[in-house]
Each structure stands twice: as C-alpha cells, then as structure tokens.
Amino acid sequence: MLTQIQFVKIPTSEALTYYTEKKLKKLTSKFEMIKAIDVYFKLEKDPKGEGKICEIECSIPGTKVFAATSQNYFEHAVKVAIAEIEKQLEKRKAVMMVY
Template sequence: MTINIQFVKMKTSESMSAYTTKKLQKIEKKYEWVVRIEVFFKKENDPTEKGHICEMEVSLPGPKIFATSNEKNFEMAVKETISDLEKQLKKRKQKFTNQNISS
C-alpha cells in the first residue's frame, strides 16, 4: 500500500506525516487489498474553532472510497477520517466476502 500525504497551502509537518502513516498502517494490516491512500491536510479559518481538515481517498478494487473531517486539530481530524474510512471498508469487505460465497 502506498501512502501519499500532501499539505495544501501550508507547511509540511513531519510529525503529522508520521502520525498519519502509523494510523494508516493499521488499515493496511486489516485490508490488504487497499492499493493507495491519498491524504490531504488543509487549514481554513473557521469561526467554530475548527478548520483543521483531513481528507483521504482510498484506491482499491472497485470504486474509490473518500472521507473527510473538520476538527479542532489535525490529530482529531485524522482519527475521525480513519474511523469513517474503516466503516466504509468494512462494508466493502462484506460485499467481497458475500460475492465470493455466492460464486
């Protein structure tokens, strides 16, 4: 699995890259058919004290999976986005196993 992390219109953060990679490696262990994950970090001015946006696009067999979250900090945004991705990946895995059973 390839992980590509991009910081959009902001400074690159090695610690954020390492944190995100570590979290995504857990997905790689559970779902070995994931090909690539594109991660985008963005910062927006937000009056609700949020504005730390993390977007992830997962390439795998079939349609791509996408998740995004807007939180107070990037660590929370990464956790929330990965949680959302895992829900989608579980559904996709169930479809795979159901198709294999019926074949």
C-alpha cells in the same frame, strides 16, 4: 501499497506525517485490499475553530472510498477520518465476500 500525504497551502509537518503513517499502517494491515491512500491536509478559516481539515481517499479494487472531516486539531481529524474509512471498508469487505 502507495501512500501520499500532501499539505495544501500549509507548511509540512514531520510529526503529523509520522502520526498519519502510523495510523494508516494499522488500517492497511487490517484490510489487504487497499491499493493506494491519498491524504490531504487543509486549513480553513472557521469561526468555531474547527478549520483543520483532513481528507482521505482510499483506492480499492473497483472503486474509491473517501472521508473528510474538520476538527480542532489535525491529529483528531486524522483519527475521525480513518474511523470513517474503516466503516466504509468494512461494508465493502462484506459485499466483496458475498461474491
């Protein structure tokens, strides 16, 4: 499985990279069908303070699963995005099991 973590127009953070990889490892151990995961971190000006964006694109056989979230902290954004990806993968796994 291939994992790419990119920081778009913001400085790279080793701590955030480690945290994200740790969370993704749990996800990939649960779903063996995952081929590749791309994670993008972005910063956006938001008056509410929720400008920390995490986008996750997960490649599985036949299609891709995508989730994006904007939160106060990148760590929370990762947690929410992975939860969304997990929901989508559960649905895909149920459909794939039928065939």
